[in-house]
Amino acid sequence: MIDLKLLQKDFDGVSAKLARKGVDTSLIESLKEKNEKLKLAKAAYETLQADQNAMSKEFGVYKREGKDINELKAKVDANKIKITEALDIQRERQEELEKLAMAIPNIPDDSVPDGADEDDNVEIKKVLTPKEFSFTAKEHWELAEENGWIDFERGVKIATSRFSASFGMGARLERALINFMLDFNRSRGFEEVSVPALVNRTALEGTGQLPKFEDDLYKMQDQELFLIPTAEVPVTNLFQDEILQETQLPIKMTAYTSCFRKEAGAAGRDTRGMIRQHQFHKVELVTIAKPEQSEQIFEDMVSCASDILTALELPHRLVNLCTGDLGFGAAYTTDIEVWLPGQNQYREISSISNTREFQARRAKIRYKDGKKNTFVHTLNGSSLAVGRTLVAIMENNQNEDGSIDIPEVLKPYLGM
RNA sequence: GGACAAGUGGGUGAGCGGCUGAAACCACAUCCCUGCUAAGGAUGCGUACGGGUAACUGUACCGAGAGUUCGAAUCUCUCCUUGUCCA
Numbered sequence: 001m002i003d004l005k006l007l008q009k010d011f012d013g014v015s016a017k018l019a020r021k022g023v024d025t026s027l028i029e030s031l032k033e034k035n036e037k038l039k040l041a042k043a044a045y046e047t048l049q050a051d052q053n054a055m056s057k058e059f060g061v062y063k064r065e066g067k068d069i070n071e072l073k074a075k076v077d078a079n080k081i082k083i084t085e086a087l088d089i090q091r092e093r094q095e096e097l098e099k100l101a102m103a104i105p106n107i108p109d110d111s112v113p114d115g116a117d118e119d120d121n122v123e124i125k126k127v128l129t130p131k132e133f134s135f136t137a138k139e140h141w142e143l144a145e146e147n148g149w150i151d152f153e154r155g156v157k158i159a160t161s162r163f164s165a166s167f168g169m170g171a172r173l174e175r176a177l178i179n180f181m182l183d184f185n186r187s188r189g190f191e192e193v194s195v196p197a198l199v200n201r202t203a204l205e206g207t208g209q210l211p212k213f214e215d216d217l218y219k220m221q222d223q224e225l226f227l228i229p230t231a232e233v234p235v236t237n238l239f240q241d242e243i244l245q246e247t248q249l250p251i252k253m254t255a256y257t258s259c260f261r262k263e264a265g266a267a268g269r270d271t272r273g274m275i276r277q278h279q280f281h282k283v284e285l286v287t288i289a290k291p292e293q294s295e296q297i298f299e300d301m302v303s304c305a306s307d308i309l310t311a312l313e314l315p316h317r318l319v320n321l322c323t324g325d326l327g328f329g330a331a332y333t334t335d336i337e338v339w340l341p342g343q344n345q346y347r348e349i350s351s352i353s354n355t356r357e358f359q360a361r362r363a364k365i366r367y368k369d370g371k372k373n374t375f376v377h378t379l380n381g382s383s384l385a386v387g388r389t390l391v392a393i394m395e396n397n398q399n400e401d402g403s404i405d406i407p408e409v410l411k412p413y414l415g416m
Numbered sequence: 417g418g419a420c421a422a423g424u425g426g427g428u429g430a431g432c433g434g435c436u437g438a439a440a441c442c443a444c445a446u447c448c449c450u451g452c453u454a455a456g457g458a459u460g461c462g463u464a465c466g467g468g469u470a471a472c473u474g475u476a477c478c479g480a481g482a483g484u485u486c487g488a489a490u491c492u493c494u495c496c497u498u499g500u501c502c503a
Contacts, residue, residue, distance in 0.1 A: 043466065046475045053475090056487040060434040069486085076486045243426090243463085371445090373463080 001361045002104055004035050017107045020114060020323045031100050038093040045086040052079050102205065103212050106358040108323050109332040115322025121335065122322065127306060128315035130339045135400045139342035140391040141273035144170065146402045149394075150274060162263065162271075162278045169414075173393070173406075174281060176413035177386050178256050181283040181308060185254035185383055188304045190285055193255045195234035198225045203237040206363030208329035208355075215264045227260035231284035232380040237363055239288055244367040249376065250289035250297055254383065257282065274387045275347065281386035287379045288365060291357070294377035298354045302334050305350040305383040312407045314392050315339040317346055331356045338388065342395040349388045352381030 007014050007028070015028040055076045062069050113122045144150035149170025155163040166174055182192055201224055204210040209217065209229060218227040228234055235255050244251075259282050270276035285304065287297050302318065309316045321333040330353035337346035357375035360366070366373040397405040406416065 039466070042475080046466075049476090050474055052486080057434070059486050063434085073486060080486075245426090371461095 001101055001358065002107060003357075003361065004031075004101065007032055008035065014107065017110075018104070020112075021105055021108050021326065022324070023104060027100070027104070031097070031104065034093065034097040034100060038090070038097050041086070041090040041093050045083065045090045048079060048083045048086050052076065052083060055079065099211075102362075105328045106208075106331050106355060108326055108330075109354075111320070112326060112332050113320060113322045116324040117322075118325045120322040121319040121325055124318040124320055124334065126315070126317040127310060128313065128339075130315045130341060131396070133341060137341035137344075137395060138398060138402070139273065140340070140394045143342075143394045143398055143402060143404060144273070147394075147404060149173070152273075159278075162276065164274055164277060170390070172414060173390055173410070174386055176410045177389055178281060178283060179413050180410055181384060181386070182254060182256055184308050184311065185283065185285060185304060188300065190252045190254035190287075190304075193235060193238070193253045195231065195238070195255055195257065197228050197234075197257055197260075199228055199234050199237065200225055203233055203240065203363075206237045206240050207233045207359050208362065209233060212328060216262050218260050218262060228257060229261045230259050230380075230382075231255040231257040231282065232286055235284065235286040236288070236359060236365075236378050236380065239365045240363040242365060243373055244288070244365070244376065246290070246367055246369065249367055250287050250293050252297070253286045255284050255286070257284070274391060277387060282382055283384060283386065285352075285379075285381045285383045288360075289377045289379065290367065290369075291374070291377050294354055294356065294379060298334075298352065298379055301352050301379060301381045301383070302336070305336050305352060305381060308384055309336065309338060309349070309389075309392075311409050312389070312393065314389075314396055316349065321351075327351075327353060329353070329355045329358050331358065336384075338392040340392060340395045342398075347388065349392065350382040350384050352379070352383075354379045 002014070002018075011028070011032055015023075015025045018028060019025055055072060058072060059069065059076075062072060113120065115121065141150075141152065145152070147169070148167055151165045151167060155165040158165070186192055198220070201210060204217070204226060217229060220226070234257070235253055239251070258279055260279050263276060263278060266276060274280070285301050287294075287301065289297050306316065306318065316336055316338045319335050319337060321330075321335055326333055333351055333353040335348050336350040336352070338349040339345075340347050354377065356377050359378045360375040363378075365376050365378065367376050368374075393407060394404055397407070399405065406414065
């Protein structure tokens with residue numbers, strides 16, 4: 001959630017920054033107005049309530065002294081009617097404000113380049129050079145089927161489109177990758193956690209998936225629970241509504257979970273293969289940090305994800321997301337794109353974001369900064385998307401006969 | 417699944433419908449005293465939002481929500497969680 005005090009203080013600054021993200025200034029104007037109206041309504045209600053409390057106190061005194069209370073009671077009763085009205089107005093305004101405020105994205109950092117979509121993202125650097133193939137590189141679905149690693153039809157049969165099943169070395173590689181990634185992240189100081197795959201509405205509001213993106217989520221029918229679209233949701237919200245000790249920070253965590261996305265609006269994109277599935281494996285990094293720590297930790301997280309790809313000998317590049325491609329909660333984001341020779345292009349395999357205090361404000365995660373309570377910064381990033389890593393291994397390590405070389409670092413995980 | 421009980425501040429734990437934002441103790445912070453393998457004393461110490469340069473002050477919060485009442489941590493209802501017992 002954006003900082004309403006900041007909005008009040010620096011309306012022009014805030015609205016200009018949000019305009020870069022396509023948020024209409026009139027919306028911000030309306031937010032500011034609603035906030036001011038709520039303050040007035042609150043003040044009105046609180047004054048009446050203060051009167052009421054004072055009169056109620058007198059009641060006790062009157063009774064003890066055996067005084068007549070009829071007159072006082074008439075006054076109090078009349079005041080009560082006004083309080084009820086004032087409270088209704090206040091609640092209504094509160095709801096209006098919240099509804100609007102929860103739907104406004106984070107303020108993009110000044111370093112975020114302007115742009116409409118992913119084509120305007122800015123490359124930061126390339127790591128490793130894609131190798132030349134003496135033959136035409138195949139796409140991963142072809143290789144996956146040839147090797148019997150992934151069965152797309154049978155996945156669809158037991159669920160629906162955009163589901164797949166892995167067999168043999170395909171399945172074992174997935175597991176090896178998960179373990180390798182978790183171990184790697186752990187070696188960089190991220191504590192492993194294991195969390196529920198179902199979360200409630202409050203958690204999703206805390207990290208910003210709700211209320212705006214309900215269509216992208218799988219929801220239980222008989223309970224207010226949702227399948228997680230990313231481990232970021234349960235892991236970040238572990239500390240929801242807590243006041244942490246300064247010495248606890250930063251809290252660096254890594255978690256493996258399945259992720260579930262409806263992929264609403266992605267019809268026709270990546271329909272073949274396992275680039276875009278409804279369920280996929282992902283190893284995630286989440287950090288809860290003091291504000292002054294978050295820039296450095298962000299860099300550490302980017303390095304961690306990039307170094308995993310380097311260890312797997314997969315060429316990739318880092319890009320700085322432009323305003324148009326930036327997620328709802330992020331102040332700034334670096335994507336890591338892995339080279340896919342079969343597709344002859346770089347494709348996203350990780351996305352690392354600093355949300356600064358955007359999620360912390362929603363999820364009420366604070367720490368004791370001396371005597372004051374201060375919102376923490378929260379960061380999250382994939383390290384990495386497992387399915388896409390497998391895709392990258394298949395395409396980059398393919399031989400002319402269709403066989404695939406296993407990366408050295410994975411061999412211990414496969415008993416090789 | 418059924419019965420009963422409980423949910424209070426960082427922790428333990430008191431709380432009669434008004435004098436309780438909440439005793440006491442522990443922890444923590446600052447200060448004082450003392451000089452020895454330890455302690456003693458004083459003060460402070462919840463959160464959110466609003467007003468005030470500030471001292472301070474208003475409102476709300478004792479699992480969540482609703483209700484009764486002039487007034488609720490305290491009474492009633494619903495829900496959630498935990499514990500114990502039963503199936």
